Amino acid sequence: MSDVDVAAYFGRPKDKLTGLASELSASLQAALGRQDVDVIELNRAGIPVLSSIMKNAVPLVINNVDEEKDFKRSVYKRIVDFQPTLNLIGRRTLQNIRKGGIKS
Secondary structure, X not given: OOOEEEEEOOOOOHHHOXXXXXXXXXXXXXXXXXXOEEXXXXXXXXXXXXXXXXXXOOOOOOOOHHHHHHHHHHHHHHHHHXXXXXXXHHHHHHHHHHOOOOOO
C-alpha cells in the first residue's frame, strides 16, 4: 500500500500556519488508521512541488471557490515565471552529462 499525500491550502498568513499541517496529519492518521499520511502546505510549497500538485492532484474539498481560483492563478504565474530557470538547469545538466557526468 502506498502512502497518503494530502496538499492543503490554509487561508492564513504564512506566519500563522505553525502546527496546522501536523494537526491535520495527526487527525488523518487517526481517521485512516495508518501512519504514512503526509500533509503538504500549499502556502509554503516550492515551485516544483506546486507544479506537480497542479498537474496531478484531485481536489477533495474546496471551501472558497474564489480563493481557489486566485491561488491557482498565482501558482501558474509563478510556474511560468520560473520556467526559463528550469529550462536553463535542464540544459546545463544535460551538457554536464554529455561531458562525462555531474561532479559534486
